[in-house]
Amino acid sequence: KAGVTQTPRYLIKTRGQQVTLSCSPISGHRSVSWYQQTPGQGLQFLFEYFSETQRNKGNFPGRFSGRQFSNSRSEMNVSTLELGDSALYLCASSSDPGNTIYFGEGSWLTVV
């Protein structure tokens, strides 16, 4: 069974631009969550989607948004990029909320 797939793996953006990251969950998994990982803050929860609905949101500004499609695939968007948004963005999926979450390899975002 294929794991969580994230694209793109690496990207460089300029401050002020926006970025969209994509995530395909494990087949059959309906819940997708996103995390940001930085050396200073560690792993921090961004948001969680289930059945195309955002169920929970972390403490991030409104520039961070996401959505989930009917096939459970998810995207997250960051608008008006700031230097501090440089991080590894991780997508995780689970069969249902509250079950084990499995991570993808992440998308490395560098903002210059």
Add this chain to the structure above:
Amino acid sequence: GESVGLHLPTLSVQEGDNSIINCAYSNSASDYFIWYKQESGKGPQFIIDIRSNMDKRQGQRVTVLLNKTVKHLSLQIAATQPGDSAVYFCAENPYNFNKFYFGSGTKLNVKP
């Protein structure tokens, strides 16, 4: 917010020895815990999990112990191998969503 901390940021062990990685959590309502292993440049990899109705759970070469009285979690790795070198995170889930709170991580160095 929730707080999941690790007592030792770096642990060095000799190949073949047993390793113990500790984690303290703060929310007594947490009922699900997961240990992850993260190698350089990769996403976190699920190792083992435990629910609050258990005190101990064993996997292949790994054991997780949960002490709810003192809110402490530990990961034991038997016969540590060079391939075990990585950063290990504990995560807690108090709300049955996929909003996990992660510790800061412990780096395990295995000396040949």
